[in-house]
Amino acid sequence: MENINITLKGRIDSSNAPAIEQEIMAKIEDSSGAPVVIDMTDLEYISSAGLRVLLKVKKSNPDLKITNVSSEVYEILDMTGFTEMMNVEKAYKTVSVEGCEVIGIGANGTVYRIDNDTVVKAYNNADALEDIQHEREVARLALVLGLPTAISYDVVKVGDSYASVFELLNARSFTKLIIAEPDRLDWIAGEFVKLLKQIHSTVVPEGKLPSMKEKALDAAEFMRDYMPQDKYEKLVSLVKAVPESDHMVHGDYHTKNVMLQGDEVLLIDMDTLATGNPIFELAYMYNAFQGYSEYDHEQIMRFQGYDFETGTKFWHKVLSLYLGTDSDEKIREVEDKARILGYIRMIRGSIKRGGLDDTKKKEEIDMWMNELFELLDKTDSLLFTIDEIEVEATVENLKEVQAFIDEHLEKVDCPVKASMQISLAAEEIFVNIANYAYAPDKGNATVRIEVTKEPAVIITFVDQGVPYDPLAKEDPDVSLPADARKIGGLGIFLTKKTMDDVVYEYKDGSNILRMKKII
Amino acid sequence: MTKIAGIDLHMHSTVSDGSDTPEEILAKAKEAGLDLFALTDHDAIEGCKRIRDILTPGDPVFVNGVEFSCRDEDGKYHILGYDYDPESDYIKNVVRRGHEIRMNKARKRADFVVNELGCKIPEEEIERFLSLPNPGKPHLGNLLVKYGYARDKQQAIDEFINKAKTAREYVRPEFAIEGIKKAGGIPVLAHPVYGSGGELIMGDEMDQRLRKLISFGLEGVEAFYSEFSAKMRRQMVDFADRYSLYITAGSDYHGKNKMIALGDNGLSEVDNIFPGNMERFIRRVMHDGY
Numbered sequence: 010m011e012n013i014n015i016t017l018k019g020r021i022d023s024s025n026a027p028a029i030e031q032e033i034m035a036k037i038e039d040s041s042g043a044p045v046v047i048d049m050t051d052l053e054y055i056s057s058a059g060l061r062v063l064l065k066v067k068k069s070n071p072d073l074k075i076t077n078v079s080s081e082v083y084e085i086l087d088m089t090g091f092t093e094m095m096n097v098e099k100a101y102k103t104v105s106v107e108g109c110e111v112i113g114i115g116a117n118g119t120v121y122r123i124d125n126d127t128v129v130k131a132y133n134n135a136d137a138l139e140d141i142q143h144e145r146e147v148a149r150l151a152l153v154l155g156l157p158t159a160i161s162y163d164v165v166k167v168g169d170s171y172a173s174v175f176e177l178l179n180a181r182s183f184t185k186l187i188i189a190e191p192d193r194l195d196w197i198a199g200e201f202v203k204l205l206k207q208i209h210s211t212v213v214p215e216g217k218l219p220s221m222k223e224k225a226l227d228a229a230e231f232m233r234d235y236m237p238q239d240k241y242e243k244l245v246s247l248v249k250a251v252p253e254s255d256h257m258v259h260g261d262y263h264t265k266n267v268m269l270q271g272d273e274v275l276l277i278d279m280d281t282l283a284t285g286n287p288i289f290e291l292a293y294m295y296n297a298f299q300g301y302s303e304y305d306h307e308q309i310m311r312f313q314g315y316d317f318e319t320g321t322k323f324w325h326k327v328l329s330l331y332l333g334t335d336s337d338e339k340i341r342e343v344e345d346k347a348r349i350l351g352y353i354r355m356i357r358g359s360i361k362r363g364g365l366d367d368t369k370k371k372e373e374i375d376m377w378m379n380e381l382f383e384l385l386d387k388t389d390s391l392l393f394t395i396d397e398i399e400v401e402a403t404v405e406n407l408k409e410v411q412a413f414i415d416e417h418l419e420k421v422d423c424p425v426k427a428s429m430q431i432s433l434a435a436e437e438i439f440v441n442i443a444n445y446a447y448a449p450d451k452g453n454a455t456v457r458i459e460v461t462k463e464p465a466v467i468i469t470f471v472d473q474g475v476p477y478d479p480l481a482k483e484d485p486d487v488s489l490p491a492d493a494r495k496i497g498g499l500g501i502f503l504t505k506k507t508m509d510d511v512v513y514e515y516k517d518g519s520n521i522l523r524m525k526k527i528i
Numbered sequence: 529m530t531k532i533a534g535i536d537l538h539m540h541s542t543v544s545d546g547s548d549t550p551e552e553i554l555a556k557a558k559e560a561g562l563d564l565f566a567l568t569d570h571d572a573i574e575g576c577k578r579i580r581d582i583l584t585p586g587d588p589v590f591v592n593g594v595e596f597s598c599r600d601e602d603g604k605y606h607i608l609g610y611d612y613d614p615e616s617d618y619i620k621n622v623v624r625r626g627h628e629i630r631m632n633k634a635r636k637r638a639d640f641v642v643n644e645l646g647c648k649i650p651e652e653e654i655e656r657f658l659s660l661p662n663p664g665k666p667h668l669g670n671l672l673v674k675y676g677y678a679r680d681k682q683q684a685i686d687e688f689i690n691k692a693k694t695a696r697e698y699v700r701p702e703f704a705i706e707g708i709k710k711a712g713g714i715p716v717l718a719h720p721v722y723g724s725g726g727e728l729i730m731g732d733e734m735d736q737r738l739r740k741l742i743s744f745g746l747e748g749v750e751a752f753y754s755e756f757s758a759k760m761r762r763q764m765v766d767f768a769d770r771y772s773l774y775i776t777a778g779s780d781y782h783g784k785n786k787m788i789a790l791g792d793n794g795l796s797e798v799d800n801i802f803p804g805n806m807e808r809f810i811r812r813v814m815h816d817g818y
Contacts, residue, residue, distance in 0.1 A: 023726045027682050030787070057721075057728045061755045065787050089721075089728060090759020 021059030050077040131172040180270035198326040221285025263297035292350030298324035304373040333397020402454040430507040437500035446474025538778020544569035547783030566593035571626030599698035604724030612713025622707035634663040640692035702744040716748035748774030774809035
């Protein structure tokens with residue numbers, strides 16, 4: 010159906026509102042039910058009489074859309090709640106990028122520097138407005154939820170398309186850091202993982218972001234026509250078994266999308282933000298560092314500018330830090346789970362781009378497919394656990410630490426009594442760190458958990474507070490009546506008594522307390 | 529509770545500037561399935577008596593209403609009055625004062641159009657105009673159109689009638705509020721966000737307005753109005769909570785003279801809850817409880 014286009018000019022107030030109302034209503038009646046679009050490019054002012062006309066149009070035509078609203082008129086519409094009730098689009102300033110320095114060219118568009126402190130990201134497609142608005146919205150959400158990110162502060166028109174305006178970041182991407190400072194790879198990986206963990210620990214209000222699981226399920230279901238039935242069924246059931254999660258994932262987390270500005274680490278390119286289990290993120294990260302370059306190792310050089318070997322080394326460091334383990338076996342296990350999801354995404358993408366008709370692409374798809382089949386045979390779940398968490402050492406975070414420990418104890422069927430003893434001992438140690446390690450300042454504590462073949466549970470607490478050996482404390486005299494005992498010391502005493510081994514060491518500026526319980 | 533959302537406490541009949549007679553209003557209220565309604569003519573209450581006389585059991589609950597145009601140094605206000613005793617001299621007094629002012633203005637305007645502008649309108653037409661229950665600008669405007677001086681009513685009002693200088697006489701809000709209350713009625717501020725119709729009053733400005741009117745005895749606000757956005761409604765519900773004011777809902781139906789549907793009170797919108805302060809109002813005007 011053709012839109013009914015109406016143009017409003019000058020001022021609308023009680024002197025001309027009735028006439029305008031009649032005019033608009035006559036147009037609407039003439040063409041039954043077609044969507045009405047009101048262009049306000051040249052409207053300078055609207056009074057309440059004018060607002061009431063809009064309201065009437067909206068009532069008879071619920072899809073009413075208002076475009077090119079000047080900021081003065083927009084302010085009135087916003088203040089009175091009209092922007093909430095009808096589709097209102099602001100007028101966009103036009104910016105010329107002719108002769109401006111090109112800072113970067115990406116798949117979706119080009120970034121220009123338009124003056125000393127401003128860059129615009131101009132999108133290639135003419136209908137980019139929706140994408141831009143989506144990205145602004147999710148970036149704002151991420152910022153509200155505490156993630157460090159750059160937010161575009163305006164949208165402008167560049168030629169026939171749209172662009173986001175950003176403050177110029179005096180920042181370097183992690184890709185550039187890796188190339189420029191290869192000897193700082195450990196530090197770079199550490200910061201990269203710190204931000205990743207922050208993203209994954211961010212809880213997103215319901216309905217604000219799309220679900221990663223749904224996307225993965227889509228990709229899995231796409232594979233129906235390209236895989237043997239039994240393998241296909243296993244794949245779908247593996248994806249289905251991943252629980253929904255309200256935690257954030259970035260969706261395109263690689264070293265070009267993480268920036269260092271001064272000593273602040275920033276996350277950019279937020280349009281893929283979603284919620285879901287972290288395995289989905291690891292899958293896409295695997296693709297960025299490995300998957301896309303498995304067949305042709307030069308690919309990563311073209312995309313990131315560092316070689317396959319560097320990419321692999323960095324990825325394994327990241328995975329090791331993220332999972333809190335040095336065990337190659339454990340790292341390999343989680344990587345394999347990620348690869349399953351990574352491969353189906355790449356295979357689908359390549360097939361959709363006509364990859365089956367190109368000899369080389371077809372070879373690549375076959376290679377991914379073979380890897381996928383092998384992985385499916387040896388994998389029974391896409392879920393994994395992280396063996397280490399780092400939290401701010403505060404009493405409020407005790408709950409989180411205990412939930413982390415409980416999760417692991419449940420997995421190994423720890424007997425109830427041992428589990429309670431471990432829980433009490435962990436509480437004692439963590440509260441000690443929270444109260445004394447950094448006082449009166451604040452700092453973090455790391456808690457690591459291992460289950461050995463013995464079977465035994467080993468929990469390690471690490472903090473960078475003042476050197477302090479809680480075990481050196483004299484055991485309290487428990488033969489005294491309760492009110493005569495000195496406060497403190499009792500918890501540590503109980504910990505030593507119930508655990509099978511407790512050791513303390515101070516190493517490289519860290520207090521390390523390790524306790525072991527045979528279960 | 530949801531059933532009672534068939535409420536329209538703000539309508540005009542031919543007794544003021546609506547196009548439906550009071551009898552037609554009753555018929556339409558029934559047809560629209562309203563449970564509770566009021567007739568609120570400008571400065572006039574005889575329409576209410578006409579409806580009351582023909583009510584039969586099973587009809588929607590009817591509440592006496594009126595809308596006074598008021599003004600003071602700070603601005604203009606439309607004050608609704610509900611559930612007053614129509615025989616009370618207090619309410620009749622306000623109506624009489626409102627009518628007097630209106631008649632003075634009508635006489636001045638007619639005089640201006642005929643004697644100053646020299647429009648030739650037959651004397652009997654002017655007499656008929658002045659004998660209307662509430663002669664207003666639109667009526668005079670229609671005459672100017674009829675005798676070929678203006679293209680349409682709006683042009684007649686803008687280019688002829690509004691040029692007339694009328695005396696600065698008006699009903700003060702405290703006078704209307706006091707009259708309504710002494711007649712046992714409930715004074716309520718009509719379409720608060722739009723002021724007397726053409727303004728946009730929100731935030732602190734609204735707060736100041738309400739504080740003053742409350743000091744005069746205002747008891748309620750029309751938080752639900754056909755032409756309010758959700759934000760306007762929310763704001764008025766919040767003010768009502770803050771100052772313990774009754775909440776009413778009304779369309780401002782004028783028949784063919786305004787494009788507003790009878791019963792359109794903003795309450796059907798999904799974002800609304802049924803506020804406690806409206807329930808209090810309904811309980812009060814239903815007397816027997818429900």
